[in-house]
Amino acid sequence: MSAAQAVNAAPSRNLAQDRLTHLQRLEAESIHIFRETVAETENPVMLYSIGKDSSVLLHLALKAFAPGKLPFPLLHVDTTWKFREMIAFRDQRAKELGLDLLVHTNPDGLARGVGPISHGSEVHTDVMKTQALRQALDQHKFDAAFGGARRDEEASRAKERIVSLRTAQHRWDPKRQRAEPWHLYNMRKKRGESLRVFPLSNWTELDIWLYIEQENIPIVPLYFAKERPVVERDGQLLMVDDERLPLNPGETPQMRRVRFRTLGCYPLTGAVESPAATLPEIIGETLAARTSERQGRVIDKDGAGAMERKKQEGYF
Amino acid sequence: MTIHQSPEAFGYEAFLAAHQRKEVLRFIACGSVDDGKSTLIGRLLHDTKQIFDDQISALQRDSRRHGTQGQEMDLALLVDGLQAEREQGITIDVAYRFFSTEKRSFIVADTPGHEQYTRNMATGASTADVAVILVDARQGLTRQTRRHALLVSMLGIKRIALAINKMDLVGWSQTKFEEILAGFTDFTKNLGFAEVRAIPLSAKNGDNVVLPGTAATWYAGGTLLSYLEDVPVHEEALAAPFRMAVQWVNRPDSEFRGYSGRIASGQVRPGDSVTIAPNGRTSTVARIYTADGDLAVAGEDQSVTLVLADQVDASRGNVIAATDRPMQVSDTLDVRLFWASESPLAPGAALLAKIGTVTTNATVTAIRTRIDPETGQPGPAEQLTANDIADVTLTLDRPVAFDAYAENRETGGLILIDRETTDTAALGLVQAPRKADGGARIPTTTEVAGKAKPQQGGFLAKLRGLFGG
Numbered sequence: 001m002s003a004a005q006a007v008n009a010a011p012s013r014n015l016a017q018d019r020l021t022h023l024q025r026l027e028a029e030s031i032h033i034f035r036e037t038v039a040e041t042e043n044p045v046m047l048y049s050i051g052k053d054s055s056v057l058l059h060l061a062l063k064a065f066a067p068g069k070l071p072f073p074l075l076h077v078d079t080t081w082k083f084r085e086m087i088a089f090r091d092q093r094a095k096e097l098g099l100d101l102l103v104h105t106n107p108d109g110l111a112r113g114v115g116p117i118s119h120g121s122e123v124h125t126d127v128m129k130t131q132a133l134r135q136a137l138d139q140h141k142f143d144a145a146f147g148g149a150r151r152d153e154e155a156s157r158a159k160e161r162i163v164s165l166r167t168a169q170h171r172w173d174p175k176r177q178r179a180e181p182w183h184l185y186n187m188r189k190k191r192g193e194s195l196r197v198f199p200l201s202n203w204t205e206l207d208i209w210l211y212i213e214q215e216n217i218p219i220v221p222l223y224f225a226k227e228r229p230v231v232e233r234d235g236q237l238l239m240v241d242d243e244r245l246p247l248n249p250g251e252t253p254q255m256r257r258v259r260f261r262t263l264g265c266y267p268l269t270g271a272v273e274s275p276a277a278t279l280p281e282i283i284g285e286t287l288a289a290r291t292s293e294r295q296g297r298v299i300d301k302d303g304a305g306a307m308e309r310k311k312q313e314g315y316f
Numbered sequence: 317m318t319i320h321q322s323p324e325a326f327g328y329e330a331f332l333a334a335h336q337r338k339e340v341l342r343f344i345a346c347g348s349v350d351d352g353k354s355t356l357i358g359r360l361l362h363d364t365k366q367i368f369d370d371q372i373s374a375l376q377r378d379s380r381r382h383g384t385q386g387q388e389m390d391l392a393l394l395v396d397g398l399q400a401e402r403e404q405g406i407t408i409d410v411a412y413r414f415f416s417t418e419k420r421s422f423i424v425a426d427t428p429g430h431e432q433y434t435r436n437m438a439t440g441a442s443t444a445d446v447a448v449i450l451v452d453a454r455q456g457l458t459r460q461t462r463r464h465a466l467l468v469s470m471l472g473i474k475r476i477a478l479a480i481n482k483m484d485l486v487g488w489s490q491t492k493f494e495e496i497l498a499g500f501t502d503f504t505k506n507l508g509f510a511e512v513r514a515i516p517l518s519a520k521n522g523d524n525v526v527l528p529g530t531a532a533t534w535y536a537g538g539t540l541l542s543y544l545e546d547v548p549v550h551e552e553a554l555a556a557p558f559r560m561a562v563q564w565v566n567r568p569d570s571e572f573r574g575y576s577g578r579i580a581s582g583q584v585r586p587g588d589s590v591t592i593a594p595n596g597r598t599s600t601v602a603r604i605y606t607a608d609g610d611l612a613v614a615g616e617d618q619s620v621t622l623v624l625a626d627q628v629d630a631s632r633g634n635v636i637a638a639t640d641r642p643m644q645v646s647d648t649l650d651v652r653l654f655w656a657s658e659s660p661l662a663p664g665a666a667l668l669a670k671i672g673t674v675t676t677n678a679t680v681t682a683i684r685t686r687i688d689p690e691t692g693q694p695g696p697a698e699q700l701t702a703n704d705i706a707d708v709t710l711t712l713d714r715p716v717a718f719d720a721y722a723e724n725r726e727t728g729g730l731i732l733i734d735r736e737t738t739d740t741a742a743l744g745l746v747q748a749p750r751k752a753d754g755g756a757r758i759p760t761t762t763e764v765a766g767k768a769k770p771q772q773g774g775f776l777a778k779l780r781g782l783f784g785g
Contacts, residue, residue, distance in 0.1 A: 019550070020617055022340040022421040031619035032578040035563040039632055039673070064576075064619070066607035068568035151412050158411040165738075177409065178740040179435055179656060181442035182729040183578065184670055188738040202423055204414045206335070214336050280328035283335075 023211050027060060030199035032183060033162060034064040034146070037197045038071050040187035041144040044197075047133070048074040048101070050086045051263040052219050053148035053200060056208055059217050060199060061146070062097070073100035075136055075145070079128035080105060081116055081265035083241050089220045102140070106132035116267045117246060124265065134170050137194065144187070144195040152204045162201045168192030209286055213279040222260045223282065225274045229253035236270035261286075334418050341549050344425040344440040344473070346464040347450025352481045356450060356519035357413055357426055358391030360541065363526035366415045391519075410436045419545045434467065434689065434703040435656035438743050441471035442729060445549040448477045448540070453486045453516075457499045463689050465500070469507035470652065470705075470745065472725045474552070476504075477543050478514040484521055488532045511547075515540050553616040557641030558582030558590070559719070559727050561672035562634045566621050574605050574621035575630055577673070580726035582638060583615040584622070589639040592630045593717030598639055600625040633674035635717045635727065643717040643727065649710045650747040652687070652721075653700070657734060657741040661700040667741060669712060671730040677713040678732065684708060707747070721745035 020028075037044055046061060048054050061070055076090060094101040106114075109127040116124040137145060151158045161177050163185045178186050187195060200208070212219060229240040231251045238245065240253040245267055247253070258271035259282075276282045347353035379390040413424040425440030427433070441447065447468040451461055468476070478500055486492045497514040504512065515524055516532050517540060523529025526541045538546075564576040584590070588601045603623040604611040614620045622636060630636065637643045655661050661680060669678035686697030687705040700706050721728030732742040 019339065020615070021336060022338045022416075023336060025340050025617050028578055028617050028619040032563070035576055035619075036673075039564050063607035065564075065566065066621075067572055067605070068566050152414045158413065159409050176739070179410075179439040179731070179743060181439045181731065181743045182726055183443075184729065184731045186670065186731060186733050186738070186740045188668070188733055190738055193738075202412065202414070204416070204421075206416070207421070210332070210336050213332060280332055283332065284328060 023207065023214060026203055026207060027063070027211070029183075029202065030057075030060045031064040033185070033197060033199040034061050036185050037144050037146065037163070037187065037195070038065075040185075041195065043140070043142050044072045044144040044146065045075045045102075045137075045140065045142040046070075046072055046146040047148070048076045048090070049148065049263075050076065050082065050090045050220060051148070052208055052212060052223060053150065055217050055219050056203075056211055057146065057148045057200060058093075058097075059215060070099065072146075073102050075102045075104060075140075075142075077129060077132045077136060078103050078105045079124070079132070079265050080110065081124070081128070081244065081267065083220075083222060083239070083263065083266050085222050086220050086263060089218075093218065102136070104132060104136035104139075106135060115244075116265055121268050124268075128265075137170070142194065143189070144197055146197050146199060148200050149198050150203050150205070150208075151201050160198070160201070162198050163187060164196045164198070165189060166194050166196055168194075170194070172196075206283070206286055209279065209283045213283060220263060222263060225257050225259040225277045225281075227255045228258050228271065230256050230258055230271055237273065238267060239271050241266055335416075338416065338419065338421050339549065340421045340423060341446065341544055341547070342423045342425065342444050343446040343448055343477075343544065344427060344437070344444040344468065345448045345450065346427065346437065346468065347448075347479075347481075348460060351450040351452045351455075352392075352519045353426070353450050354392035355390075356448075356479065356481065356517075356525065356540075357424055358393070359519045359522055359525045360422075360424070361413060361415050362391055363522055364415045364417055364541070410440045417541070417545060422544060434654055434705065435743065437464070437467055438471055438654045441468050441473055442725065442743070444468075444471075444473055446475045446477060446544065446547055447473045448479050448544075450479045450481050451496055451500075453480050453482045453489075453492055453496065456492075456496050457503065459690055461500070462503060462691075465504050465507060466689065466692050469504070469509065472721065472745075474508070474510040475547055476509050476512045477540060477547075478512055479519075479540055480514060480516050481519050483516045483532065484518040484523070488516065490532070490534045493532075493535075513537070513543050515543065550616065553581045553726070554583065556581035556616070556724050558584045558588070558636075558638040559643065559724065560584070560620075560622065560636045561674075561727075562630055562632050562636060563673050565631060572623070574603075574623045575636060576619070576621040577636070578619045579614055579616050580672075581616045581724055582641075583613055584620075584638075585613045586610075590622075590624070590636050591639045591642060592628055593635045593637050593643045594645040594715045595629075595634070596645075597628045597630075599628045633672070635672055637717070643719055644749060645715050645717050646749065647712045647715045648681075649712065649716075649718065649730075649744075650684075650749065651708055651710050651730065651744040652747060653704075653706050653708050653732070654743040655700040655702060655704045655706065655741070656743065657739065658702050659734075659741075661704075661742075662698070666735065668733040668735055669710060669730050669744070670733060671716055671718060671746075672727060674716055675733075676716060678710045680708050681711045682709040710744075718746050720748040722748065 065071055106128055114124055114127045149157055161180050164172060166172055189195060230237045231240060231247065231253055237258055256273055257275060259274045259276060260269060260271050263269060274285060276285045345353055345357055378393045411426045413426055415422050425444055427437045427440040449461060449464050451457060480493055480496055493516045501512060515537060516535055517524035519525060523531060524539045526539060528539055559580040559582060560577040561580065562575045562577050566574040566576050584601055586601050586603060589598060590601055591598045601622055602625040604614050605621040605623055635643060663680055663683050665680045667678050669676055683697050683700060684707045685694035687694060689705055697706050719727040728746040730744040730746065731740050732744060734741040
């Protein structure tokens with residue numbers, strides 16, 4: 001058919017038809033991690049952030065335990081600053097799949113009215129995400145939490161293990177990381193300690209998109225380009241989702257064809273101008289992309305080593 | 317050229333198909349900062365277009381602050397991860413890097429070259445298909461090169477790319493290149509490598525890394541990337557006997573009972589006779605269940621759920637194995653240990669051993685011999701300290717199923733866990749059981765490596781027989 005396929009066609013030998021693709025091996029590895037964790041921990045939970053990585057994570061979890069049901073609940077830490085389409089998508093997926101979905105918001109932060117605009121991204125992330133996550137994990141006594149972080153996202157994550165030990169205070173100690181040879185994960189921990197488990201560690205952004213396409217995984221429509229109202233602020237395109245975003249003097253929302261490469265709290269997540277309205281177009285754009293996906297996130301720019309510091313404090 | 321073409325060039329459909337059909341190669345990069353290892357990995361990432369504009373601008377900023385290349389962009393900073401490490405100017409842990417071409421995706425285990433980090437290198441090598449060993453052309457082979465070669469051979473890596481770096485600084489001397497290769501070949505002749513491919517390159521300038529260099533007119537071989545794209549992978553694991561450790565018994569209702577696991581090696585088909593190790597009961601595979609439908613055949617590295625024809629009592633910790641190629645079962649294991657803990661290990665120490673999906677109590681009943689990390693020669697040892705390599709005997713609280721590591725990396729590798737701290741204290745490679753004639757025979761590195769050749773009748777063995785390799 002195409003030159004690319006001709007190049008990829010394996011030479012004729014008896015093992016050829018059994019060759020696994022990169023995506024098949026990634027999938028198998030992630031499924032293995034899910035099963036190991038469920039077998040070796042008492043009360044696991046999956047952190048569900050509604051983004052594309054969470055969609056893939058959920059898809060893999062369902063596969064790992066089929067035909068049985070998901071043997072753990074999902075937890076969404078709701079900062080109250082998610083796009084409306086994200087919340088609608090979350091609720092719809094939970095209903096369709098019959099998921100046990102827990103939603104937690106930091107009541108203290110809510111009472112104090114902590115938000116990204118009034119308090120800045122650092123305080124907001126700390127109170128509404130990091131502290132909220134700790135509260136929820138403590139409240140439900142979860143001893144393992146699955147997350148969708150990938151090693152290709154940020155330099156400090158490249159060295160994080162698939163299974164990462166956290167102290168009773170949820171701190172990560174980069175010096176006390178466990179070796180993970182072969183596919184052997186040490187899930188032992190002391191009382192009060194917990195594990196963060198990252199089944200997508202070895203996936204790249206491109207892998208995620210290719211897999212979403214291959215498996216036809218539903219994702220939030222915000223990933224696809226559409227005319228949306230945006231304002232330009234500090235070099236970022238911010239979508240005006242509703243009245244939660246106060247406009248600065250002189251700012252008028254303009255309709256632009258934009259999409260999101262990453263979805264976080266909405267004033268912290270910039271949109272990109274893009275014509276990509278289908279998965280193949282997004283994949284093409286991802287490969288040709290000249291900026292990395294976390295660029296849309298203000299949080300990574302809170303100073304050198306920002307992500308590493310946040311991780312030590314217990315941010316996922 | 318196999319770097320990403322733009323999707324527009326030949327249509328999205330073909331583009332998607334190509335990328336969704338890619339294979340993966342995992343390799344370990346061995347060398348020190350001085351050999352230019354971080355620069356080499358940075359170069360692979362940069363020249364295969366994995367680096368984005370914003371990362372480049374961050375790199376230019378960082379190069380001025382931390383770089384060692386003056387005003388030039390220091391590609392090594394692309395891969396030097398944690399802040400603390402960056403300030404020390406060294407890489408101190410295993411980091412994983414990713415890049416891809418249209419042929420393959422690559423996962424690079426980037427491990428430190430310093431003597432005290434044996435554990436990290438062993439970890440990175442444990443899942444690698446290929447090792448890229450870096451040599452500084454000016455220095456030639458060093459003690460460290462020998463240690464790296466020995467270590468990756470112990471960990472079962474069969475294919476080596478000997479990246480002779482900084483060739484620009486020795487005037488692309490063919491004599492120098494050949495001298496290094498000859499020395500390496502001589503040193504590794506007993507290490508059981510199936511292939512050593514030497515490539516003269518300059519990571520700093522990019523010659524022969526991704527793009528061919530023109531300076532070495534005498535060199536007709538390909539680039540490092542072309543080697544990594546074409547080297548055969550996964551064949552030993554596929555040709556090995558079927559093994560799958562049971563992770564999870566999936567029993568959603570009385571109608572369905574399946575054993576979930578990741579196939580460690582070999583292939584399985586419905587109708588195959590399998591034995592549950594260690595208890596030895598035999599059954600037949602009825603179905604290979606996956607969420608995407610039943611499979612007619614499944615092979616190494618696939619996660620599946622097996623339904624057996626009989627009501628056998630299998631549970632987590634058991635291994636489902638090909639009946640005609642049984643596993644070994646014992647409560648006493650001879651193990652080559654990579655001791656990682658800061659506390660020393662003395663005979664009599666009680667730990668936990670995790671092998672496959674079983675975790676048992678384990679007592680180190682003897683430290684038989686300490687292995688010199690540079691020569692592989694055995695020597696006496698009373699206790700082990702961090703990063704020692706030694707052959708020990710473990711006594712477990714129950715018999716477990718295993719294969720010799722030299723025959724099967726997945727079913728012959730184990731970890732030891734400190735019961736008090738819960739930290740991983742050691743990596744272990746299970747050795748072939750000693751002969752029954754008294755047990756005094758201690759396998760040397762050469763012997764272990766010799767055994768590491770693919771089994772008789774294996775696919776590769778046949779190939780080698782055909783080509784006289």
